[in-house]
Amino acid sequence: MYSYEDRIRAVQLYIKLDKRIRATIRQLGYPTKNALKSWHREYERRSALPEGYAGRPPKYSQDQKQAAIAHYLAHDRCIAATMRALGYPGRGTLTAWIRDALPESRRVAVGTAGRRRYSETLKQAGVMELCTRQEGAQAVAEKLGVCRPTLYNWKNQLLGREAPASMKRQNHPTPSPERAELEQQLESLQRDIRQLQLERDLLKKANELLKKGLGVDLHLLTNREKTLLVDALKVLYALPELLAQLDLARSSYFYHRARAQVADKYLDARRAIADIFETNHCCYGYRRLHASLNRQHVTISEKVVQRLMKQESLIVPKPRKRRYVSYLGEISPAPENIINRDFQAAAPNEKWLTDITEFQIPAGKVYLSPMIDCFDGMVVSWTIGTSPDAELVNTMLDAAIETVVGTTDRPVVHSDRGGHYRWSGWLARMSDANLTRSMSRKACSPDNAACEGFFGRLKTELFYPRDWRGTTVEKFIEVIDSYIRWYNEKRIKISLGSLSPIEYRESLELTA
Known part of the structure; x- marks a missing residue:
């Protein structure tokens, strides 16, 4: 909201600068382009600007407000019933009216749940048994009548987080440098083998489900096709591993997975297109398929027909160049070329x-x-x-x-x-x-x-x-x-x- 002085200053500067909007706004730092134009039109029409903005009239009258509050009190103070009966206002508006008219109706109950106190002796005994235990931590917690996280919290309070939760002697001999290097090499080879297995399985599934060749570049697949591969292999590999290998965003995967679960609205059209394609020597392109669907009163666009043909792998064969030559030479006089490449005829048998x-x-x-x-x-x-x-x-x-x-x-x-x-x-x-x-x-x-x-x-x-x-x-x-x-x-x-x-x-x- 700009004051009268701000508005008149902007209009006067706008006129002084030969009605250059950008220069005016850049010098003053306000207002917007449309607001400045509106102020100038008002100034030219009245030779002045109004002192203040006219306020917008309230949406509901005082009588409507009183009627809503009366209905609320008369019907067991039910906001939903009042809204259904009167058809107005919104829940937030009606709640505000009730709080203004009935301030005593707003009550807040505050309470706290008492925490159970444990003695220091019990905590120390529990931590000692946890550190010297011969059984699981859950069994120790059940014996003391507490939950497992509480037992570990006692240990952290008394011994610190760096102290081990179990002090049983562990016999882990320190490996030699040669053994450590061999173990690292083994782990690296196992990772490489798993990576190769993953790539092989993805290529096999792409060939099986998507009819792609075994040499296909997986990164060139569409997100929908990648989602099909992930769903087929997620029982064998972790989801993050598959998504990283296919360079597929997690959000894209769940988006295409949700779309695949929605009923296909073009299911009948797919069947009709496949049937027409098969019964007509597999030679109809999208234009003639679209025309055939129109004859069957199936109304979809040509672009949809193209997309469905691609999804169903309905491929029209391309022509090859080959011809039979019957020319034997000029064995008799040749007549004139009357047709002269004019292959249009107005009637049959012309x-x-x-x-x-x-x-x-x-x-x-x-x-x-x-x-x-x-x-x-x-x-x-x-x-x-x-x-x-x-x-x-x-x-x-x-x-x-x-x-x-x-x-x-x-x-x-x-x-x-x-x-x-x-x-x-x-x-x-x-x-x-x-x-x-x-x-x-x-x-x-x-x-x-x-x-x-x-x-x-x-x-x-x-x-x-x-x-x-x-x-x-x-x-x-x-x-x-x-x-x-x-x-x-x-x-x-x-x-x-x-x-x-x-x-x-x-x-x-x-x-x-």
Whole structure:
């Protein structure tokens, strides 16, 4: 609280210094920035400052105070009952009112507990028996009818703290210097062995519980992971020893331990994410998992999905670079590149893309030839075989042409410069169906990027993550065929509004 003179002095100095707040406060040592501004506004509005501050009105009136005290006296002097009945005031306020109105109600009872006095003779006898005892100190204390600390207090009073509590002769021969050095070396080796055992057990538990490699740096683990290791090994090692080895603060350990005991609010979401991930070839990233959860009416953010995937070790395989090359040279004139990297289509059956890709498994080589629709990425037709010959691509083209028979759709068919798309059988089929040819430039795979992207997704999601040893060629062909059907019917695409290609066409009422 500043006086009138202090406030008017600050305002006048503030005006004198051209309204420089910091200079004013630095020179006077008061007030705060906001207080000085408030005083100046008041001075400009009234050309003066009020003599004093207006006091805040009391929260409760005198009638309310008297009513509370009367209720307290009428109801067995119970503060809690008065507060419940009236709804005011707080316990501290009501207590203060009662003490002011009824000073005689404040009584203080003071008393002391008498200490039992023991004779000096009893103390001396007890200390002597303690020092010459043949049994434990607790037995001596019980015999005298006192507690064990009292017995030791008598000893400290009569003999001092430096005197031993037992004067029995102890036969401990003084070790030789060589023996003492060997014992020190033994203790050092035992400590080193225990340290190595602790490190080994921590690495084994990290591999077992956290799925970390045996060469993992324990200091790079998160505090939550360190807490799991401590809980797993605290039956074998002391807690301070484990915390020091892991460089984990004691408070952090108990914090993460308490969090682990709280019920997991994302338990249902974890199960749903794991189920969606497993049933979709373990290839869904967090965006498509988030979209799938929304379709199941499970509402969580994408960041939460990312965190849960990391905690559940749901890892999407990364692509590898490998491709099959079918270029045989310029065996016939190549048509113009009509697509020219424009892979957008306003309707189905406007632009088709095709190519051949190779799969190498221990049982042999398998080749896939699909026809991709640029409208939604749907695989219009496909053939899978063990030879990249004319029959493979011609059969695929015949199946694709059947889908537009009876319609006016005549799509542009784009391919690379492979020899399969220059043979007479392919050219005759394209001419008979009145389809337009388009080819990429020589050795320029981006000109057919949309089809190459389909191959990349297929291999990343299905082929690379699995071990195909023991799989026959026939079984592998069935797996590829099943994947493509799933790709068309169920695999959601974010660009299609989290729908599969067939679901997207059904939503637009484009299916037959």
